[in-house]
Amino acid sequence: MRWVFVWLLWCGAALADPSFWKHEWPETDFKKNSVSSWANILSGGPGKDGIPALDDPHWVEVGQKQGLEPREPVITLAPEGARARAYPLRYLMWHEIVNDSVGGVPVAVTYCPLCNSAIVFDRRVAGQVLSFGVTGKLRNSDMVMYDRETQSWWQQALGQGIVGDLTGTTLNTLPSWMESWEAFQAAHPDGLVMAEPAFPRSYGTNPYRRYDTSQRPFLYSGDPPPHGIPALERVVRVGDRAWPMSRLAQEGTITEAGITLIWADTQASALDTDLIGKGRDVGAIRVKNEKGKDIAHDVLFAFAFHAFWPKGQWMLD
Incomplete structure (x- = not known):
């Protein structure tokens, strides 16, 4: 390979x-x-x-x-x-x-x-x-x-x-x-809920089997994330700040930088097993402002945050 x-x-x-x-x-x-x-x-x-x-x-x-x-x-x-x-x-x-x-x-x-x-x-x-x-x-x-x-x-x-x-x-x-769909x-x-599109696709299957537990991203030659964070660890990005999901999983709720991040639910990884709904639990989060309103954010892999926000702030424990 x-x-x-x-x-x-x-x-x-x-x-x-x-x-x-x-x-x-x-x-x-x-x-x-x-x-x-x-x-x-x-x-x-x-x-x-x-x-x-x-x-x-x-x-x-x-x-x-x-x-x-x-x-x-x-x-x-x-x-x-x-x-x-x-x-x-x-x-x-x-x-x-x-x-x-x-x-x-x-x-x-x-x-x-x-x-x-x-x-x-x-x-x-x-x-x-x-x-x-x-x-x-x-x-x-x-x-x-x-x-x-x-x-x-x-x-x-x-x-x-x-x-x-x-x-x-x-x-x-x-x-x-x-x-999760259940949540x-x-x-x-x-x-x-969106209806199934009229395309000949294997909906419900994952063409990227075991991708999010691999050692390196596909077609990526940039620098790895700092602080020893695995390249494919999920991080919660708000603006130019990133909170590792592993930290949120431990603490449950984090309030800092004017926002609150909440570990809210179980959720299957879409990038794990052959069937999306059977993937391992990677958790789900909500991000709210000081008034309790949902705010725009992203949950992406650490390598991508580092690539596009090289001077971004890592919100570590």
């Missing part, structure tokens, strides 16, 4: 030049970019839209949904004035982006399996509503998205344009969290 990894890395580096991509991206202005080195952008395998984003998904009442395991993870979006919605990771695993509208707000629900990064963005930029797709490219092992309107490239972990006309533009991040059902019996 070592030679396969080296071959993939070489191929990705060989293609890490806009001149190789212009035939696939003729409308993207590669002269406008914030990329320090094109060698940091690698092909993850699939080409443009090889991982198909979803648009305007169908919905099912919570009480009518079948086929989900109690502990399998969902991304919860519960804005005030709108019914809570659950986006099962069994679908995001294969599509990575869902373009939706909740409570009149156009949103992009995103998940990068290689970084475990699940973030919901407002799709409005300067009065324009964008729709997002998957480029098939990776930077620091994190998904590079694109918008269909300007063909600009976006870094999912940052929510920021990195190539094209919208370089430097940052999307607004909305409060959302990952929790969502209990908290939102009148909520909605």
Whole structure:
């Protein structure tokens, strides 16, 4: 397997030049970019839209949904004035982006399996509503998205344009969290859950078996996290601060830096066993401000936090 990894890395580096991509991206202005080195952008395998984003998904009442395991993870979006919605990771695993509208707000629900990064963005930029797709490219092992309107490239972990006309533009991040399907059902019996997409995919299975217990991330050549933190340990990121999940698991509740982090639930890892709902328990968290309101955050792997926030603050015990 070592030679396969080296071959993939070489191929990705060989293609890490806009001149190789212009035939696939003729409308993207590669002269406008914030990329320090094109060698940091690698092909993850699939080409443009090889991982198909979803648009305007169908919905099912919570009480009518079948086929989900109690502990399998969902991304919860519960804005005030709108019914809570659950986006099962069994679908995001294969599509990575869902373009939706909740409570009149156009949103992009995103998940990068290689970084475990699940973030919901407002799709409005300067009065324009964008729709997002998957480029098939990776930077620091994190998904590079694109918008269909300007063909600009976006870094999912940052929510920021990195190539094209919208370089430097940052999307607004909305409060959302990952929790078990069972927890969502209990908290939102009148909520909605995303229906199974009409694609020939093995929904419910994990194509990244044992990934989150491996020693190194896929197609990542950056520095490891400091303080001896394992590269694939989950950390809770709020802004440019990161709290290791191992600390939160021990303490239960942490209040510092003006926020409160709460160990809230059990939840199966989507990146462990063949079946997502049977993964080992990795816990679930909620993050609230001083007024008890949910705030935007991310639960991603430590290597990704270090890669994108190299000067970030590690909130250690």
